[in-house]
Amino acid sequence: MTELPSSFTPSDIEGALYDAWLKAGYFTANPHSDKKPFTIVIPPPNVTGSLHIGHALDMTIQDSLIRMKRMKGFEALWLPGMDHAGIATQNVVERQLAAQGKSRHDLGREEFVKKVWEWKAESGGAILNQMKRLGASVDWTRERFTMDEGLSKAVLTIFKNLYDKGLIYRAERIINWCPRCLTALSDIEVEHQEIDGEFVQITYGDAGENQISIATTRPETMLGDGAVAVNPNDPRYRDMIGKTVRLPYVDRMIPIIADEIVDPEFGTGAVKVTAAHDPNDFEMAVRHNVPFVVIMNEEGVMAGTGTQFDGMDRFTARKAVVEQLRADGRIGWEKRPYKHSVGHCQRCSTIVEPRLSKQWFVKVAPLAQAAGDAVRNGKVKIDPVEMEPRYFDWVDNMHDWCISRQLWWGHRIPVWYGPNDEMVVVGPGESAPAGYTQDSDVLDTWFSSGLWPFSTLGWPEQTADLKKFYPTSVLVTGYDILFFWVARMMIMGLFAMDGVEPFGVIALHGLVRDKHGKKMSKSRGNTVDPLEFMDKYGSDALRFTLARGANPGTDQALAEEWVAGSRNFATKLWNASRFAMMNGAHVNGALPEPQTLNHIDQWILNRLNETITEVDSNLEAFEFQKACDAVYHFAWDDVCDWYLELTKDVFARGGAEAEATKRVLGHVFDQLLRLLHPIMPFITEALWKPLTHGESLVVAQWPVATPLHNAESVAGLVGDLQTLITEIRRFRNDQGIKTSAKIAARISGLTEGGLSAYESSVRFITKLEPATETFNPSAKVEIGRFVVEFDLTGAIDVGAERARLTKDLATIEKDKKTAEVKLNNENFMAKAPMEVVKEIRERLDFCNAEIERITALLASLPKA
């Protein structure tokens, strides 16, 4: 009945199955259906990106949820897309131009942007095809890009709305400036790194005038100083407050001011105030009316100081300034190297220059308040809850958000300036008055990706999609971007959608680390390529490995061996299904009434039900590891190792019992494959179709548990059967009897134990022949109420048997002692709960019985 090849080759089936799914339109959501919606928007990967193992994990989780919900009858929408990644993308294209000896300025803005679109068409979005390899059941008909027309309109709309409400403003501030990318950066685009710098004491003022020593790590910025600050309570400097001191080289008199923020213990206790090149100094300058002196151009080159240092790069100038100071005897102590942490551009690692400039900002306080409240009042749940403090930490302490970028690739700020400094914000469909020119900057990419959960559904239009699928059900992402992106979506979603949250649950997972729990990085050389793993072991194996390692909010380790292990699981599943089908497993007609089935069939149905419950509840709770473990052990241990082995004897005997078992076997595999489908979509589909002749697992119904009445007694009976078989196997193993060797044995106690019907199965599995007339029992194993006597005709290894029994005895005696100590402890007896005391008493009784039994067995062994 089946043509399944004898081994499983993932690459033979994956591509074809995915194409068939697409062709059938299974992933396309219908906004007009009566089904309840279940929506996930993909955290949009970068248009320049390619699939790394973190994406693979993120997508595996999302796909598993979506596929399960789809099977449960939800109108499931998983919406894919990408963001335009302003700086990263612009850098890629600029690098290409640089290779031809050109810069973007040679092309001009319009041509350059055209070039970027061309690049996107040619090489952007490689990751989308890689998602297909993974089996992602996303709705490709709804693929979105943050620079699309619709999403751009959303950006304009929200900009205007925020501006009109006074939540966007333009101001001159100190911002993080990258002198290489020539753009402003937000706080989160700056990475702090420890570097070896210098810390130098410098004396200001000439002999005969006021003099004061400051200390700095950035000597070159002295040229832009507007004041020197001291602590008002510092006795060393109290008399100097209010006086002025001469700043060398620029020959400017600057005041000595007093500010509490100055730490008398640090450095010299006197701080230079460079208002235009340091955020703290900026604050102080505002408090004390210190002038802002800009001493560098946008490329970080000294300019406008009127000194010999003009034209030098900031780091060259640093050396030159120190040399000059030293020559002039103004240097006191010098600490070099001086380790301190300095901000670097996330994209190009250039040291960030704090720079005074006019930028656009979002006033986040009221918005962040709402974003925090949505979680505080339970509208949005963060899973796991332990991650909540991190979220609050962030949203409750957010600085205003600098959203303008001096780039060409991105959404251009919709503000136009008139000839006399007039300013208008131009919304969608509006146009600027004649003679106005548009702001040349673009918006931060996060500004548009913050709109993702609703801009992708058509907002600001009131589309059917928006009505059906917003708010989205769950957002799945790594905890590492909880603040970067999630907080921004909360802010934007609550604002744009009148307080309706963008998602109900934020399900956070961890990072994928290497086998030893170390962070993967190119410099460490411990990165892994998900595509390579898919090639070698199949997508299902990679998905299963990732899902099986995923505990909410915690990092997971990954090693190639684990992926190979999952591949082995897939192979096992393949062969077990082949076995089932070869033996006539089917799903035709109703499942027989459980009470008409043999105990083994009843037992496996019950284990199936338990597994369904476990998998279902754990998937719903994002407990992927537990769900995977449950289905893995059911499939391998219960089904393959026990059930299939036990059916062999049933099939060999044939008859009505075998016919019933074929139906049960079909049902078990049918349901097992459904359960596993969200996590391993390909192999399950490939097996399920020939087994059931159904249309597709993608649209098959999710299993529902139907517990049996006598589950417990059946479980007890099969448990006894398993113990009996295991003990016989162990005996055979201890005795060094070959697996294939058949030996004669007499089994007693089966009738009393309720297992008389299974003697044939036991003998089949353990290769025991019935006792004949010449049977000569030479060894005995007691297993509870069962006794197995073997005819080994002198072949018994008494030493091995004695060693084993002695060891068992020691273990049980230790247990007995533990129990006795407790029971003899007056405090324990007085204070421990009754159930616990009862348990310990029963334990003691059990130990005594075991000791008696083992002792007797030892005594019965022939002397060595």
Next chain:
RNA sequence: GUCGACGUUGCGUAAUGGUUAGCGCGUCAACUCUUACCAAGUUGGAAGUGCGGGUUCGAUUCCCGUCGUCGACCCCA
């Protein structure tokens, strides 16, 4: 600097105030047998709660300290 997390067999992890601390990979041993599975499989085995103190009848679990690892945030010029 501030805050946080974590320390369970060789490695990665799970659970738990009270029977015998579970699982995967690895490892050791034996086997590969009639109806599935040899880049595999079967069977059996060995091996673990960092250290010190406290609370408790009882701590791997709760508390404190310590050591170690990792992370986040911030920054003092």
